[in-house]
Amino acid sequence: MKLKLLQSGTTGLLIVAALTGCGYSQKAEQDSFGSSGGGLEGRTITFVTGSHPWVDVIKPLLPEFEKETGINVRIQGYFEDQLTQKLTVQFTARSETPDVFMYRPLQEGKLFFRNGWLEPLDAYATHDVDYDLGDFLPQAIRSSTVDGKLAGIPIVTEQQILYYRKDLLNEAGLEVPSTIEELKEAAAKLHHPDQGVYGFVARGQRSPLVTQVSSFLYSEGGDFIQNGKAAINTPEAIKAFETYGGLLRDYGPPNVINMSWPQASAFFANGKAALYTDANSIYRAALDQEQTKVAGNVGFAPFPAGAEGPMPYNITSWGLAINPKSADKEAAWAFIEWATGKQMMLLTQQAGNPGPRTSVWNDPQGTIGFPKELAAVFKQTINGGVDHDRPQTVDVAAAREQVGKIVQMVITGESDIQETANQANAALQDILDKEAE
Structure with a gap:
C-alpha cells in the first residue's frame, strides 16, 4: 500500500x-x-x-x-x-x-x-x-x-475531556483542574461576565446534556442503571447532577439551557468561556483558525476526578x-x-x-x-473510562428525557431536586420494565 x-x-x-x-x-x-x-x-x-x-x-x-x-x-x-x-x-x-x-x-x-x-x-x-x-x-x-x-x-x-483557556488560567495563577472540586473553584475564579467571559460552558439542552453529565455521574460512583435497576435518584447521581447543573447555573451563560454542542463549542471558541467539558472528537471547533478567536490559547486535559477518580465515558x-x-x-x-x-x-x-x-x-x-x-x-x-454515555435502553430518547429534566431543574435554580429525581427514576424504571416484558 x-x-x-x-x-x-x-x-x-x-x-x-x-x-x-x-x-x-x-x-x-x-x-x-x-x-x-x-x-x-x-x-x-x-x-x-x-x-x-x-x-x-x-x-x-x-x-x-x-x-x-x-x-x-x-x-x-x-x-x-x-x-x-x-x-x-x-x-x-x-x-x-x-x-x-x-x-x-x-x-x-x-x-x-x-x-x-x-x-x-x-x-x-x-x-x-x-x-x-x-x-x-x-x-x-x-x-x-x-x-x-x-x-x-x-x-x-469519543472520550470526554476538559478544554481550557491557557491564558486565563495563567493570568489567574491557576493550575489546570485535575479534580471536579478544582474545576468548580477555577470556574468561580475565572467567571467575569462583566468582561464577557464566563467561568464554564457545556451542553444545557435537556437531551444533549445527558451524555456530558454522564462522566460526572461515573466519577462520583454512580450510573444511570445499576444492577438492572434505574439509579438516577441515588446520592451519587444527585451529587453529579447538582455539580454539573450548578456549574452551568452559577458560571454559565444566560442561555445555556438552549445549548447543544455546536452552540457550546462556538461559545468557547469565541473566547466567551474559560472552561469547557465535552467530547474530544469535536476539538476542531476550538482550533479552526477561521472560526475561533482563541486557537493559540486552547489547552486540553483529561476529565477531572470525582470521588471515584476520573471516570469519563469512553x-x-x-x-x-x-x-x-x-x-x-x-x-x-x-x-x-x-x-x-x-x-x-x-x-x-x-x-x-x-x-x-x-x-x-x-x-x-x-x-x-x-x-x-x-x-x-x-x-x-483511551484505555479507561466507561463504555456508555447515556442510559442503556431501547427507548434512549425517553430515558434521556428523564435524566435531562433533573439536571435542567438545577440549571434553572431549583434547590431541591430529590423529589423530581425520584419521579424520574420511577419513570426510567417503568421504561426498563416494559422493555423486559
Whole structure:
C-alpha cells in the first residue's frame, strides 16, 4: 500500500493519493464470509453514511476498493437525524438495502438489534485472524455489543475531556483542574461576565446534556442503571447532577439551557468561556483558525476526578453494520473489513478521527493528525473510562428525557431536586420494565 499525505492546517491530514493495493486480489481462496474479496466481482452494495469527517476520508478511496475487489459501492449520505429516519423506514419495510450503513451504537443499537435490523458480526470478525478483532479497544467493542452479540464494528471513538483557556488560567495563577472540586473553584475564579467571559460552558439542552453529565455521574460512583435497576435518584447521581447543573447555573451563560454542542463549542471558541467539558472528537471547533478567536490559547486535559477518580465515558460514537436482509452480506463484510482494517484505520485517524484500534494508537504515525497536547490526552484516556454515555435502553430518547429534566431543574435554580429525581427514576424504571416484558 502506497500512501501520500499532506498537512492540512491544524485539523489533521488530507489524503491526496489513493491506495494502490489492499491485498484482496492476492488471496485466491474464497471463504464463506467473503473476507478475501474473491468471487465477489460484479456485485453491488449500497453504503449509507452519516455526515461525518470519517466519510470524507473513505470516499476518495472507494474506487481502489472497487478495483481490487470488483465490488461496486453506491454511497448515500444523510445528516444524523435524517440517517436514523432513513434507516428506520427502510428496515421497517424489510428492504434489502442498504447493505452497509453507519449507525450510532449507543443511540440506536439496542432498538435496531432487537428489531432484527443488525446482522450479528461475531463470526465475520473472528473468521480471519489477520483482521485482529482483539486489536480493538475493549470499551469500543462493549459499546457495540448488544445482548452479548457484536452488532457493529467501531469506526470512531469519543472520550470526554476538559478544554481550557491557557491564558486565563495563567493570568489567574491557576493550575489546570485535575479534580471536579478544582474545576468548580477555577470556574468561580475565572467567571467575569462583566468582561464577557464566563467561568464554564457545556451542553444545557435537556437531551444533549445527558451524555456530558454522564462522566460526572461515573466519577462520583454512580450510573444511570445499576444492577438492572434505574439509579438516577441515588446520592451519587444527585451529587453529579447538582455539580454539573450548578456549574452551568452559577458560571454559565444566560442561555445555556438552549445549548447543544455546536452552540457550546462556538461559545468557547469565541473566547466567551474559560472552561469547557465535552467530547474530544469535536476539538476542531476550538482550533479552526477561521472560526475561533482563541486557537493559540486552547489547552486540553483529561476529565477531572470525582470521588471515584476520573471516570469519563469512553465510547464508540459511530460504527458500521450490515443489514440482515442484504442480498450480498459477503460483499458487505468485505467492505467493512477493508474500511476497518489496520491500514484504513491509520488513514482515518491521521485525518483527525479518533479510532478504536490499539495498534494505531501505539503507532507514532497514528497521532500525527492531532495537536501534540491533545494526542497525549487521548492516549491517557483511551484505555479507561466507561463504555456508555447515556442510559442503556431501547427507548434512549425517553430515558434521556428523564435524566435531562433533573439536571435542567438545577440549571434553572431549583434547590431541591430529590423529589423530581425520584419521579424520574420511577419513570426510567417503568421504561426498563416494559422493555423486559
